[in-house]
Amino acid sequence: MTLTIWTYDWVPPPPRGHVRDIRLRWACEEAGLPYRIATVRFEDRTGPDHLARQPFAQVPALQDGDIQLFESGACLLHLAKRSESLMPGDAKGRAETLEWVIAGLNSVEMVSVPWWFIGLSSPPENPLEGWLTSRLARLDAVLATRDYLAANRFTVADLLMADILRVPKLRAALIDYPAIQAYLTRILDRPAFRKSLQDQLDHFATADAARAKG
Amino acid sequence: MTLTIWTYDWVPPPPRGHVRDIRLRWACEEAGLPYRIATVRFEDRTGPDHLARQPFAQVPALQDGDIQLFESGACLLHLAKRSESLMPGDAKGRAETLEWVIAGLNSVEMVSVPWWFIGLSSPPENPLEGWLTSRLARLDAVLATRDYLAANRFTVADLLMADILRVPKLRAALIDYPAIQAYLTRILDRPAFRKSLQDQLDHFATADAARAKG
Numbered sequence: 001m002t003l004t005i006w007t008y009d010w011v012p013p014p015p016r017g018h019v020r021d022i023r024l025r026w027a028c029e030e031a032g033l034p035y036r037i038a039t040v041r042f043e044d045r046t047g048p049d050h051l052a053r054q055p056f057a058q059v060p061a062l063q064d065g066d067i068q069l070f071e072s073g074a075c076l077l078h079l080a081k082r083s084e085s086l087m088p089g090d091a092k093g094r095a096e097t098l099e100w101v102i103a104g105l106n107s108v109e110m111v112s113v114p115w116w117f118i119g120l121s122s123p124p125e126n127p128l129e130g131w132l133t134s135r136l137a138r139l140d141a142v143l144a145t146r147d148y149l150a151a152n153r154f155t156v157a158d159l160l161m162a163d164i165l166r167v168p169k170l171r172a173a174l175i176d177y178p179a180i181q182a183y184l185t186r187i188l189d190r191p192a193f194r195k196s197l198q199d200q201l202d203h204f205a206t207a208d209a210a211r212a213k214g
Numbered sequence: 215m216t217l218t219i220w221t222y223d224w225v226p227p228p229p230r231g232h233v234r235d236i237r238l239r240w241a242c243e244e245a246g247l248p249y250r251i252a253t254v255r256f257e258d259r260t261g262p263d264h265l266a267r268q269p270f271a272q273v274p275a276l277q278d279g280d281i282q283l284f285e286s287g288a289c290l291l292h293l294a295k296r297s298e299s300l301m302p303g304d305a306k307g308r309a310e311t312l313e314w315v316i317a318g319l320n321s322v323e324m325v326s327v328p329w330w331f332i333g334l335s336s337p338p339e340n341p342l343e344g345w346l347t348s349r350l351a352r353l354d355a356v357l358a359t360r361d362y363l364a365a366n367r368f369t370v371a372d373l374l375m376a377d378i379l380r381v382p383k384l385r386a387a388l389i390d391y392p393a394i395q396a397y398l399t400r401i402l403d404r405p406a407f408r409k410s411l412q413d414q415l416d417h418f419a420t421a422d423a424a425r426a427k428g
Contacts (some may be wrong), residue, residue, distance in 0.1 A: 055356045056321050056349065067309045071316040078309060095281045097293060101284040106319045107270050114328035118341045127332045127341075138270045 003079075004063035006053060007200075009039035010207035019119045020072040022200050023062040023163050027076055027156055029192035031083035037203065038063075073105045076156045080126075086156040096150035101159035109164045111135050116169055136177050142178035147186065155186070162187035216248045218291075220267060221414075223253035226419035230388065234286040235274040236414050238378050241290055241352035241370060245297035252277075275303065283369035287319045290370045300370040314371035316365075323378045325349050330383055341350035350391050368401070376401035401404035 004027070007021035020120045021037070028035040040050045046057045053061045054070040060073040069075050080087035080097065112135075115128040142149070143158065149157045165171065165184050174181050187193070219242070221235035235251070242249040254264045260271045267275045268284040275282065276289040283289050294301035295310065300399070318353045326349075329342040356363070363371045379385065379398050388395050 017410040040395075049354075056317070056352050058321070064374065069309050069313050071313050071320060074313040074318055077312060077316075080365060093283060095283050095288075098291060099283050099285050102291075102319065103270070105316065106285060106287055106323065108293070109320065110324045110327060112316040113324060114342060118343065121341065123341070126337065127337070128328060135270065138265075141265075142269050172368040180242075 001034055001065050004029060004038050005074075006038050006040060006061040006063070007059045007203070008042045008043050008045065010211060011204060012076065013204075016204045017197055018163075018167060019200060019203055019204075020163075021060060022063060022196050023072045023160060024060050024075050024079065025196035025199060026159055026163070026193050027079045027086055030159065030190070030197055031085045033079065033082060048084075073101060073160065077101060077162055080156045080175050086155070086159075088151050088155070093151035095153075095156045097157050100149040100155070101160055104157065104161045108135055108139065108161065112164060112167070116167060119169060124159050132173070136174070136180065140177040140179045143183045147154050147183070154190075157191075158183075160189050162193070215244060215279050216250055218252050220252050220254060220275040220277070221417070222256045222259065224256050224335055224425060225418060229417055230418045231411055232381060232413060233273065233291055233378075234377075234416075235320050237286045237374060237411050238274050238276060238289050238293065240377070240407050241293045241300055241409035243370075243410055244373065245293065245294060245299045250261070252311065279345070281327065287315060287374065291315060291379050294370045300373075302367070302369070307365035307369075311369045311371050314363040314369070315374055318375045318378050322349055322375065326378060326381070326384050330381060333383060333388060346387070347390075349389070350394065354391040354393045357397045361397070368404075372397075373403050373407075374383045399403065 005021050005024045007019060025035070025037075027033075040053075040059070045059075051057060053068065058070070058077060060072055061070045062078065064078065067078070069078055076086075077098070086164075087094055101203060102166070102181060111128060111132050115126060115132045118128060120124050147151070149161060150155055162184055164182065165174065167186060174184065219235050219238045225233055236301075239249070241247075254267075254273070258264060259273075265271060268280065270284075272284075274286055274289060274352060275284045278292065280311055281292070283292055287388065290300075291312070301308055325342060329346045331338060332340050332342060360366065362368055363375060379388065379394065380402060385398070388398065394416050
């Protein structure tokens with residue numbers, strides 16, 4: 001059964017390459033799972049049809065037969081059950097993958113996204129700076145001891161963590177964390193990531209062309 | 215096999231009742247899963263033994279036989295697989311529970327915890343205020359249509375969301391969101407929550423007494 005990944009038809013240039021459908025594209029590419037892209041008009045994202053699919057008016061959402069899911073983290077864990085290339089089959093490996101997916105979402109991104117958001121208005125001091133650097137220091141200590149977060153191999157936890165860390169402003173802040181930098185370079189060098197990134201950029205470029213034509 | 219929930223031996227008064235081991239206590243109480251509490255000295259939380267268990271120096275962690283897990287969200291999803299009182303057995307119900315657990319962690323708490331943290335220093339304006347209220351408005355719209363987040367019944371997603379929302383400062387901000395308020399009252403009225411809260415308060419009160427004795 002072909003999976004359907006929902007994203008916007010178009011977004012303004014700044015978030016292109018970072019819209020979170022890329023996490024699902026990347027997972028499907030890693031696992032060789034066939035998928036198609038479906039879109040909601042950016043201007044209709046707070047309309048009832050999209051809110052029924054994603055109650056916070058965000059993307060992505062995933063359709064897998066009669067299962068519909070929102071939240072990129074939930075979609076990744078769902079996809080991971082379909083392929084051992086995303087998550088090991090043994091209980092210990094699954095537990096490690098799960099804890100590091102949640103650590104990405106709730107220990108790193110819970111600080112890095114609000115830090116990034118506050119930084120958009122260029123305040124003289126970012127009140128989340130100290131908290132962010134303490135989290136990055138802990139993560140750096142972990143990655144100084146191993147190449148992957150979970151189960152001694154690439155998993156969907158690395159895919160998620162790398163996508164969290166590659167946000168340009170955050171990536172610039174990683175200069176003090178050599179183990180994270182080496183890790184990020186290693187994970188982003190995967191062909192499945194590079195294809196997903198290009199596919200997302202192409203998707204929005206095509207939308208520009210269509211909108212220009214009217 | 216008895217589960218082990220790791221928490222601190224003692225914490226200063228302000229976070230008592232909100233240390234995240236309560237999420238795991240509550241889940242075990244709901245499911246009737248036997249568990250014991252193990253502790254790390256609060257002063258030793260950044261030591262190597264605890265960092266091996268929880269690389270961000272936080273609690274809780276969970277031991278289930280030879281499986282060890284950190285991150286309360288990961289521990290909840292792990293426990294949920296052990297009891298249908300926490301998560302339905304069918305694929306659709308599991309997907310709904312999963313997406314709402316992740317929504318709690320990454321769409322609500324990703325805003326509410328940094329908002330709370332910034333509020334501790336009482337700035338004239340909280341830069342996350344607008345983002346928080348937009349998330350609460352979306353959640354209120356969902357809860358105006360149903361009693362539980364997932365699968366038309368209580369799940370671990372409600373347990374998590376209620377624990378996120380009951381933080382005192384956030385709870386005070388819920389006055390504009392009647393559906394969330396009614397939901398929170400309903401979920402927190404569960405005997406398993408009330409027992410877990412009392413158990414955590416007793417745990418730290420006992421630690422006070424032991425420390426006073428020296």
